Amino acid sequence: MLSVFMDCGPEDQWLAASLASLIPGAVEGLVREVVLVDRGMDENARKVADHAGCRIVAAGDFRTAIEAARGDWLLLLEPGARLLPGWMEAVVEHADQVGAGRATTPAARFRRSPNDRPGFFVRFRQIRTAMAEGFLVQKRQAIGLSKLAFSLEEVAKGVAVTRMRAFIRPAVRGSSGN
Numbered sequence: 284m285l286s287v288f289m290d291c292g293p294e295d296q297w298l299a300a301s302l303a304s305l306i307p308g309a310v311e312g313l314v315r316e317v318v319l320v321d322r323g324m325d326e327n328a329r330k331v332a333d334h335a336g337c338r339i340v341a342a343g344d345f346r347t348a349i350e351a352a353r354g355d356w357l358l359l360l361e362p363g364a365r366l367l368p369g370w371m372e373a374v375v376e377h378a379d380q381v382g383a384g385r386a387t388t389p390a391a392r393f394r395r396s397p398n399d400r401p402g403f404f405v406r407f408r409q410i411r412t413a414m415a416e417g418f419l420v421q422k423r424q425a426i427g428l429s430k431l432a433f434s435l436e437e438v439a440k441g442v443a444v445t446r447m448r449a450f451i452r453p454a455v456r457g458s459s460g461n
Contacts, residue, residue, distance in 0.1 A: 285374065286354035286422075287317045289362050290435045291332070293325035297363030297454060302335045304365040304461075312450060313371050315353045335429070347427045349422070349438075357425045359418040360433045363454030364435060365397060371448030374419060381421070390444045392416040393451035402443045413439035415453045
């Protein structure tokens with residue numbers, strides 16, 4: 284049902300954290316594949332990807348990878364983002380609502396974990412990425428969005444979404460990694 288995509292650089296420790304949160308979805312058969320778009324992955328990141336069974340595609344081939352995705356739904360994540368318990372049920376519920384015509388928007392994002400919500404003043408200085416809370420989209424919509432995009436971030440940018448009833452811990456960028 285679900286193909287997970289990430290733009291990956293040399294963030295092997297961040298990648299491992301994201302992949303670990305996807306394991307329950309793989310065990311349950313929800314996650315069919317994880318595709319990593321190589322944006323400067325180093326050897327350690329490639330080892331992590333190889334051990335986890337991820338498919339790596341060149342940055343210029345991400346559109347083709349979206350078209351060839353095995354899942355009917357795509358989940359775009361940043362390396363380091365961690366899905367919290369309950370994410371699988373929220374994804375299935377959202378997909379069911381879209382399939383039944385009960386969803387107002389077909390694309391969705393997770394809710395930021397209460398521990399990771401920035402304060403009022405911090406939000407003004409913060410640069411927010413389109414994938415900070417993940418981006419769940421039907422494959423056919425992702426194909427259309429990717430035609431004018433150069434990265435997964437651009438695929439997720441500016442799309443109307445609904446918020447699912449599940450939480451994500453966004454990627455933490457800094458000197459300590461996590």
